[in-house]
Amino acid sequence: MISMTPSNSVHYFPNRDRLGVVTAVILLAYTLTRFIDLPTREISATLFGSSIGFELNGQIIILAIVAALISTGSDTLIRSHPKSETAVSGTVPHWILPGASALGLGLLLNLAPLGPVWWIGLSISALFLVLVLVAEYTVVEPNDRAYQVAAFGLTALTYIIALALFSWLRYTSTRAALSGTATAFLTTLLSLRLLLLGGLSFLRGSVYASVVGLVVGETMWALNYWQVTPIGAGLLLLVQFYILHGLVQQHLIGGITRRMIVEFAVVGLIGVVIAITLAAPR
Numbered sequence: 001m002i003s004m005t006p007s008n009s010v011h012y013f014p015n016r017d018r019l020g021v022v023t024a025v026i027l028l029a030y031t032l033t034r035f036i037d038l039p040t041r042e043i044s045a046t047l048f049g050s051s052i053g054f055e056l057n058g059q060i061i062i063l064a065i066v067a068a069l070i071s072t073g074s075d076t077l078i079r080s081h082p083k084s085e086t087a088v089s090g091t092v093p094h095w096i097l098p099g100a101s102a103l104g105l106g107l108l109l110n111l112a113p114l115g116p117v118w119w120i121g122l123s124i125s126a127l128f129l130v131l132v133l134v135a136e137y138t139v140v141e142p143n144d145r146a147y148q149v150a151a152f153g154l155t156a157l158t159y160i161i162a163l164a165l166f167s168w169l170r171y172t173s174t175r176a177a178l179s180g181t182a183t184a185f186l187t188t189l190l191s192l193r194l195l196l197l198g199g200l201s202f203l204r205g206s207v208y209a210s211v212v213g214l215v216v217g218e219t220m221w222a223l224n225y226w227q228v229t230p231i232g233a234g235l236l237l238l239v240q241f242y243i244l245h246g247l248v249q250q251h252l253i254g255g256i257t258r259r260m261i262v263e264f265a266v267v268g269l270i271g272v273v274i275a276i277t278l279a280a281p282r
């Protein structure tokens with residue numbers, strides 16, 4: 001659907017029928033995760049010469065499937081956009097935030113007891129994911145009059161998701177090799193989405209995002225040997241992610257100035273102090 005304003009600026013909105021189908025899939029998928037109980041699987045492997053093993057919870061498997069379904073729904077919506085064929089990076093970048101949001105919200109829903117609170121949370125989660133899909137649809141066209149608002153919302157969402165998933169990974173208390181690798185992978189995807197929102201090409205964005213992901217993943221690896229609370233670890237990693245991404249973005253825009261270094265240093269110092277305060281186990 002296309003709407004025009006007197007100033008000839010354009011605004012695209014996804015087809016309501018397609019959006020309705022995706023919303024129904026979201027509600028059905030989350031409902032099934034609550035009532036389907038898959039068995040936990042034991043997985044063992046060797047990494048860097050060390051034997052590792054972990055339990056793959058059935059709920060995590062289902063949530064991963066839900067995330068894949070939401071990403072598929074996002075792909076369907078993006079392909080229906082009139083400007084989708086002109087998108088340089090294709091539809092793949094538009095899978096990242098819907099999928100990550102679905103995973104994060106699913107983890108939160110699993111913490112709530114089945115009852116009125118859970119059903120309210122389900123409704124809010126579905127509405128939130130629909131807004132994410134609409135925002136992803138909007139940013140396909142940079143000339144869309146709602147582009148700036150949608151891009152800002154997706155940027156803020158990226159950092160919120162990063163905090164939630166970083167904290168959850170620390171909460172699981174998995175081995176350093178696994179949590180570090182998972183953190184590096186997630187950070188790379190989230191950083192790539194931010195860089196693509198800034199107009200960077202997919203190839204260059206992948207290189208810079210991989211560097212950011214590697215550094216943050218190494219930090220998570222080190223945090224596994226420190227007695228730190230999940231929220232404290234999540235905040236420490238979020239601060240590092242924010243600073244690293246900011247430095248990369250400033251470098252791409254036109255160089256890192258002394259003023260920018262001071263600003264990031266101040267933000268980083270404040271964030272680290274807060275994180276360390278919360279990190280002290282009680």
